[in-house]
Amino acid sequence: MSDADPSAEPTLDAAFVYAPELASWTLSPDHPFKPVRLALVKDLLETAGLLHADEVVAPTPLRPGELGRVHDAAYLEMVARVSRGERPEEAYRFGLGTADTPVVDGLHQSVEAVCAATVTAMQLVLDGRTRRAATFAGGLHHAMPDRASGFCVYDDLALAILRATDRGLRVAYLDLDAHHGDGVQQVFYDRADVLTISLHESGRYLFPGTGHSYELGTGEGRGLSVNLPLEPFTEDDSYLDAFDEVVPRALRAFGPDLLLVQAGADPHRDDPLADLSLTLRGLRDLYRRVAALADELTGGRWIVTGGGGYEAFSVAPRAWAQAWSAMTGREVPDRLPDAWRHRWREAAGGPLPERALDGPDDHPQQPRRQQVEEHNAAVAKRLSAVLEPIWRDHATMRASAATRAGAATRREGTS
Amino acid sequence: MLVRDIMTRPVVAIGPDEPIGDVTALMAQRRLRHFPVLDEGRLVGIVSDRDLRTVGSRHPKARPDVGVSDPVRALMTTLVWTAHPLDPIDEAASVLRHHAIGAMPVMESGDLVGIVTASDFLDALVEMTGVGRASTRLEVELPNRPGALAGLLDRLAARGANVASVLTTRSEPDVVAFVLRVGTMDGRGLARWLREEGYEIGWPLEREPSSGPEPT
Numbered sequence: 367m368s369d370a371d372p373s374a375e376p377t378l379d380a381a382f383v384y385a386p387e388l389a390s391w392t393l394s395p396d397h398p399f400k401p402v403r404l405a406l407v408k409d410l411l412e413t414a415g416l417l418h419a420d421e422v423v424a425p426t427p428l429r430p431g432e433l434g435r436v437h438d439a440a441y442l443e444m445v446a447r448v449s450r451g452e453r454p455e456e457a458y459r460f461g462l463g464t465a466d467t468p469v470v471d472g473l474h475q476s477v478e479a480v481c482a483a484t485v486t487a488m489q490l491v492l493d494g495r496t497r498r499a500a501t502f503a504g505g506l507h508h509a510m511p512d513r514a515s516g517f518c519v520y521d522d523l524a525l526a527i528l529r530a531t532d533r534g535l536r537v538a539y540l541d542l543d544a545h546h547g548d549g550v551q552q553v554f555y556d557r558a559d560v561l562t563i564s565l566h567e568s569g570r571y572l573f574p575g576t577g578h579s580y581e582l583g584t585g586e587g588r589g590l591s592v593n594l595p596l597e598p599f600t601e602d603d604s605y606l607d608a609f610d611e612v613v614p615r616a617l618r619a620f621g622p623d624l625l626l627v628q629a630g631a632d633p634h635r636d637d638p639l640a641d642l643s644l645t646l647r648g649l650r651d652l653y654r655r656v657a658a659l660a661d662e663l664t665g666g667r668w669i670v671t672g673g674g675g676y677e678a679f680s681v682a683p684r685a686w687a688q689a690w691s692a693m694t695g696r697e698v699p700d701r702l703p704d705a706w707r708h709r710w711r712e713a714a715g716g717p718l719p720e721r722a723l724d725g726p727d728d729h730p731q732q733p734r735r736q737q738v739e740e741h742n743a744a745v746a747k748r749l750s751a752v753l754e755p756i757w758r759d760h761a762t763m764r765a766s767a768a769t770r771a772g773a774a775t776r777r778e779g780t781s
Numbered sequence: 782m783l784v785r786d787i788m789t790r791p792v793v794a795i796g797p798d799e800p801i802g803d804v805t806a807l808m809a810q811r812r813l814r815h816f817p818v819l820d821e822g823r824l825v826g827i828v829s830d831r832d833l834r835t836v837g838s839r840h841p842k843a844r845p846d847v848g849v850s851d852p853v854r855a856l857m858t859t860l861v862w863t864a865h866p867l868d869p870i871d872e873a874a875s876v877l878r879h880h881a882i883g884a885m886p887v888m889e890s891g892d893l894v895g896i897v898t899a900s901d902f903l904d905a906l907v908e909m910t911g912v913g914r915a916s917t918r919l920e921v922e923l924p925n926r927p928g929a930l931a932g933l934l935d936r937l938a939a940r941g942a943n944v945a946s947v948l949t950t951r952s953e954p955d956v957v958a959f960v961l962r963v964g965t966m967d968g969r970g971l972a973r974w975l976r977e978e979g980y981e982i983g984w985p986l987e988r989e990p991s992s993g994p995e996p997t
Contacts, residue, residue: 398966398967398970464941464943464964464965465940465941465942465965465967466964466965466966466967508915508966515915516915516966517966545966548915570918571917571918571984571985572917572918572968573915573916573917573965573966573968574915574916575914575915575916575917575918575962576915598986638969638970638988639966639967639968639969639970640969641985641986
């Protein structure tokens with residue numbers, strides 16, 4: 367870490383970036399993207415005693431012009447116009463005013479606040495105040511430099527990554543959402559200092575349609591875009607096997623300074639927008655693997671955001687409680703607090719789950735299990751075979767760069 | 782879609798007197814598989830990587846009298862199938878398949894303006910399926926009668942869902958199956974709504990009834 371003193375003891379175990387307005391905006395009253403999820407997970411963590419008052423940090427606003435680091439001026443101008451209440455016909459060309467991204471007054475302010483939360487989480491880690499930060503408001507991985515896409519207006523993740531790369535750090539971005547992380551991948555497709563990895567339901571079936579395993583990055587970034595498309599109805603074990611085949615080796619070959627994780631909760635079986643079939647057990651084990659990799663590779667420095675997760679009451683809060691648990695080592699109690707369940711029952715329109723994990727009866731075996739498992743295993747194996755020589759080259763280049771840097775330091779030291 | 786939309790240009794052409802060895806080297810260097818042969822601007826032949834590979838080999842079609850220093854005119858195919866820029870690509874593709882060839886020079890008023898190869902048709906197929914624009918797969922079976930597709934597109938428009946592509950995958954006397962790519966994240970919601978409107982949707986599948994929230 368260049369600016370922060372790595373030997374200094376962070377003041378916080380972990381930070382939870384939060385402001386009430388992050389949970390209170392909507393794209394439209396019945397839109398599937400429900401920011402209220404953020405309030406549910408915070409309340410769940412607090413009620414269960416897993417989140418301490420001093421760990422809740424308010425976002426710091428973005429720097430002037432910071433959105434322009436990722437987004438085109440014409441697009442930013444259009445978002446500003448619709449946010450002022452204008453409804454120009456040509457907004458459609460920027461992905462605004464569509465079924466997925468309806469325009470609402472104040473859209474810019476709401477999404478800018480989400481970006482500020484994610485960037486704040488990153489900055490807390492960069493400044494050494496904590497090694498671990500969570501901000502479940504963010505994770506808008508489909509936003510493109512020139513257009514809104516898939517419920518995402520601004521790319522908070524790319525902005526956060528730039529804060530780190532501006533300091534000369536190497537960032538690994540891991541996208542666990544059920545949908546391909548196309549926006550983030552596109553921004554960093556040719557960069558040597560950012561590794562993007564996305565596990566997702568195959569684009570043959572699901573939005574946005576990209577994320578083929580042959581999308582590998584270009585130029586200096588060749589081999590640093592990693593895509594693992596999975597079959598619809600993929601279950602816990604098959605998902606985790608595919609993760610184990612590709613992700614640890616990709617991260618070790620790249621050698622990141624810190625890890626940014628988009629933990630969309632929509633790989634869960636109950637998600638209404640996607641077809642993966644994970645349970646809370648699978649998601650929990652997935653987040654624990656990520657925490658272990660951060661401990662191994664980045665001195666425990668990682669940031670987690672939300673993303674998808676359209677079962678906003680019964681799944682997303684439980685999934686993100688597990689992500690926070692993996693981050694802090696504090697176990698989510700098997701039985702969720704009654705007070706929490708009662709407080710949100712009315713908003714949820716029904717009773718909330720009693721238990722942290724899903725029961726065995728909630729998830730009957732998928733009929734195509736064997737085909738799905740074989741297909742996923744083959745895709746993961748082929749991908750790592752394709753990447754292996756590229757990773758070897760990267761490791762060699764980093765080793766020789768380190769040797770040169772070491773030699774330079776020694777020369778300076780003796781002069 | 783027309784040939785001019787998918788053809789490769791500018792096209793690399795060679796003269797009939799180029800030595801075969803040089804042409805082979807140029808083909809490898811440019812990573813191409815077909816060269817039209819032009820004599821003073823006039824198309825006189827075409828030569829493929831397969832033709833060149835027979836030279837000096839024991840290939841059944843190899844000509845023992847032709848060597849790498851001979852001019853390419855000794856080896857080229859002189860009966861050349863060509864396409865016009867305004868040919869529909871389905872017609873051009875069937876000509877390619879019928880003659881079992883890999884490429885056709887594209888000619889307009891006697892001038893060579895491009896070349897269309899099997900790879901161009903594959904690219905067109907990918908383009909036609911709409912992948913590349915953020916979208917969700919939607920499989921629909923429609924009754925085989927006038928207005929059925931128009932009715933579906935009308936319903937999609939009513940939902941504000943933009944259609945990135947429409948592909949016919951199967952056509953029977955009573956039923957036509959379509960694969961559409963629709964610009965929405967909520968493909969399942971769209972499918973549920975279309976089912977309620979009476980449409981037969983193959984994908985996304987209906988979600989099995991979830992066990993739902995547990996009873997209190």
